[in-house]
Amino acid sequence: xxxxxxxxxxxxxxxxxxxxxxxxxxxxxPVLLMIWxxxxxxxxxxxxxxWRTDANGQLSFDLSSYVFFFSDRYSLDNLAVTLWxxxxxxxxxxxxxxxxxxxxxxSHGRLSAYVQALAIFPMFVPSIILAFAFIRVLxxxxxxxxxxxxxxxxxxxxxxxxPWGPVIGLVWDNIPLTVLILLAGLGSVxxxxxxxxxxxxxxxxxxxWHIILPRISNSVLVALSFSVLGxxxxxxxxxxxxxxxxxxxGPFMQRTLREVQNPVGAMTQAxxxxxxxxxxxxxxxxxxxRNQGK
Amino acid sequence: MxxxxxxxxxxxxxxxxxxxxxxxxxxxxxxxxYTSSDTNILDFWTNTVKPAFEAANPGIKLNLVDxxxxxxxxxxxxxxxxxxxxxxDPQADYFESADALLPAGAIKAGVYxxxxxxxxxxxxxxxxxxxxxxxxxxxxxxxxxxxxDTTKLKPADAPKTWEQLVTWxxxxxxxxxxxxxxxxxSGGNFVRRAIHQANGLDPKAFKVDNYTQAFGDEALGxxxxxxxxxxxxxxxxxxxxxxxxxxxxxxxxxxxTMIPVWSDQVLQAIEQGVxxxxxxxxxxxxxxxxxGFTRSVVIENGANREASLKLADFMxxxxxxxxxxxxxxxxxxxSWDHVSADLRKRFADIIPQSIPTFPGGKWEAAIxxxxxxxxxxxxxxxx
Numbered sequence: 001x002x003x004x005x006x007x008x009x010x011x012x013x014x015x016x017x018x019x020x021x022x023x024x025x026x027x028x029x030p031v032l033l034m035i036w037x038x039x040x041x042x043x044x045x046x047x048x049x050x051w052r053t054d055a056n057g058q059l060s061f062d063l064s065s066y067v068f069f070f071s072d073r074y075s076l077d078n079l080a081v082t083l084w085x086x087x088x089x090x091x092x093x094x095x096x097x098x099x100x101x102x103x104x105x106x107s108h109g110r111l112s113a114y115v116q117a118l119a120i121f122p123m124f125v126p127s128i129i130l131a132f133a134f135i136r137v138l139x140x141x142x143x144x145x146x147x148x149x150x151x152x153x154x155x156x157x158x159x160x161x162x163p164w165g166p167v168i169g170l171v172w173d174n175i176p177l178t179v180l181i182l183l184a185g186l187g188s189v190x191x192x193x194x195x196x197x198x199x200x201x202x203x204x205x206x207x208x209w210h211i212i213l214p215r216i217s218n219s220v221l222v223a224l225s226f227s228v229l230g231x232x233x234x235x236x237x238x239x240x241x242x243x244x245x246x247x248x249x250g251p252f253m254q255r256t257l258r259e260v261q262n263p264v265g266a267m268t269q270a271x272x273x274x275x276x277x278x279x280x281x282x283x284x285x286x287x288x289x290r291n292q293g294k
Numbered sequence: 295m296x297x298x299x300x301x302x303x304x305x306x307x308x309x310x311x312x313x314x315x316x317x318x319x320x321x322x323x324x325x326x327x328y329t330s331s332d333t334n335i336l337d338f339w340t341n342t343v344k345p346a347f348e349a350a351n352p353g354i355k356l357n358l359v360d361x362x363x364x365x366x367x368x369x370x371x372x373x374x375x376x377x378x379x380x381x382x383d384p385q386a387d388y389f390e391s392a393d394a395l396l397p398a399g400a401i402k403a404g405v406y407x408x409x410x411x412x413x414x415x416x417x418x419x420x421x422x423x424x425x426x427x428x429x430x431x432x433x434x435x436x437x438x439x440x441x442x443d444t445t446k447l448k449p450a451d452a453p454k455t456w457e458q459l460v461t462w463x464x465x466x467x468x469x470x471x472x473x474x475x476x477x478x479x480s481g482g483n484f485v486r487r488a489i490h491q492a493n494g495l496d497p498k499a500f501k502v503d504n505y506t507q508a509f510g511d512e513a514l515g516x517x518x519x520x521x522x523x524x525x526x527x528x529x530x531x532x533x534x535x536x537x538x539x540x541x542x543x544x545x546x547x548x549x550x551t552m553i554p555v556w557s558d559q560v561l562q563a564i565e566q567g568v569x570x571x572x573x574x575x576x577x578x579x580x581x582x583x584x585x586g587f588t589r590s591v592v593i594e595n596g597a598n599r600e601a602s603l604k605l606a607d608f609m610x611x612x613x614x615x616x617x618x619x620x621x622x623x624x625x626x627x628x629s630w631d632h633v634s635a636d637l638r639k640r641f642a643d644i645i646p647q648s649i650p651t652f653p654g655g656k657w658e659a660a661i662x663x664x665x666x667x668x669x670x671x672x673x674x675x676x677x
Contacts, residue, residue: 243670244474244534261658262659
């Protein structure tokens with residue numbers, strides 16, 4: 001028992017001098033992992049696409065793979081469809097998830113618990129299963145077609161193997177994360193401020209626009225940059241549901257590396273993707289930093 | 295045991311331990327076997343080959359390891375080369391599926407066994423069309439066929455030549471789909487059949503080492519024209535499924551009437567009820583769609599070389615070759631004369647007259663890149 005009593009004597013908050021090495025050690029593992037698995041390969045890829053061995057075996061500064069990427073119609077089409085998909089998904093996510101999050105924040109009871117469970121559900125469905133379920137339901141002669149046929153309606157124009165296929169899949173896949181982040185943000189909206197606004201005669205739209213939105217703008221940015229990062233580099237859903245051409249950068253990179261056997265081309269595409277992701281990532285870092293500063 | 299001998303032997307063992315290099319050895323009598331094939335092949339080996347082989351050869355065990363993909367097997371091949379140089383144990387004996395030319399220099403380094411000269415009793419039965427190298431053993435094959443829905447297309451009207459197929463596709467828009475050539479061999483070999491069509495139906499014109507930019511652009515360019523020509527008549531005015539399975543799914547959902555398929559996959563799908571029994575199979579008679587053989591390799595410096603050669607010989611036995619047909623839905627690696635008569639009768643419709651193949655290497659990269667650039671986008675899907 002003596003150990004326990006001794007432990008209890010320890011001050012609740014250690015001195016800063018004793019605490020610091022432990023804190024740094026705890027951070028060191030993820031930081032080292034990130035340097036090893038993310039930053040170093042990224043640097044390596046940038047280096048190997050810029051300094052390349054020429055025909056004489058000499059290392060030299062060479063941007064030709066980037067010149068090719070940005071002058072190649074096919075690569076640019078793929079980049080364009082990736083940006084289009086990301087943009088459309090982000091808009092749709094916001095339009096779908098904000099009402100769900102608002103509903104969950106301001107309503108109580110059993111129904112809202114069910115809605116929440118339903119909104120989180122996609123998180124537990126692996127995307128490969130989602131893709132094949134999508135084909136069965138929304139695909140040609142799928143369940144929707146069968147149901148429509150039963151009531152003598154014409155078949156739908158299936159989104160399978162068109163650019164809308166991955167959009168629908170990716171939006172569904174990203175709903176849980178977006179709803180959770182928005183919900184967390186809505187937690188910081190005090191009931192008092194809404195009641196105060198209502199007391200002075202603000203309608204629902206005005207409450208949303210002037211009270212809620214300014215408080216959660218940060219969460220919206222975080223939610224969007226999270227899902228945008230995932231969507232931009234997604235692979236499985238565009239691969240299984242999207243058209244052969246134009247294809248998103250994820251499948252395009254994998255194909256260039258393995259099937260076209262062009263590692264430099266694949267790395268160039270990766271660096272370009274990395275560049276776009278950094279821009280999205282900066283939004284996130286900026287909004288987190290702004291929050292910390294408060 | 296006398297005390298002195300005991301002391302000597304313990305001292306000797308201790309000294310031996312001290313001098314032994316620090317490494318693990320492959321167990322004697324356990325064949326370390328690697329595959330790069332799909333799960334159905336691993337299942338076949340686990341459930342069919344392993345029990346039969348171990349029962350027939352007491353004292354020999356099989357250690358079945360999934361190397362993941364082709365690159366995984368090549369990496370183990372590189373390990374065997376390194377082990378040969380340091381006279382160490384490669385801990386590998388048998389590759390279920392390998393290319394004798396990869397990793398480069400494996401044959402020269404003496405890592406792969408010359409199967410032809412190894413004295414296998416059954417080697418003479420191997421289908422001569424399938425032999426690519428003396429260092430690898432083709433033991434199973436599959437070929438791409440056309441599968442169709444007999445409720446929509448009568449077997450008598452099924453196309454038998456490329457010309458008839460194109461005529462049928464154009465007369466029945468939206469009823470044919472093939473997958474992207476790099477995402478599965480059924481679409482891949484359909485595309486290669488178009489390349490043969492555009493270049494005088496001569497599979498011998500394409501060799502693993504005769505790719506040049508100029509020849510490639512010319513030969514493939516003609517094929518892209520053929521494929522772009524049929525594109526508007528394909529499913530959804532030119533959509534391409536993303537794999538063998540997805541094509542099968544479109545056929546089974548009744549969306550399309552005809553698709554190219556791997557023989558083993560379609561036979562299994564019919565067997566399991568994924569495709570209805572009314573699925574018809576047809577092979578083009580002017581020139582068959584390409585096929586391929588899976589070739590095994592025995593590691594020369596493996597600890598169980600002799601046992602592995604027994605395994606290689608065992609795979610060519612009538613028992614195993616019949617199992618490949620019935621259990622796996624594959625094609626035999628031996629000539630059809632060496633398959634039992636009733637099986638030969640049962641599969642008469644799909645026994646190929648010839649099995650054209652298409653080389654890999656630079657051709658493969660050129661096809662994969664060229665198809666995406668020239669065939670896939672050329673369609674206005676909105677119209």
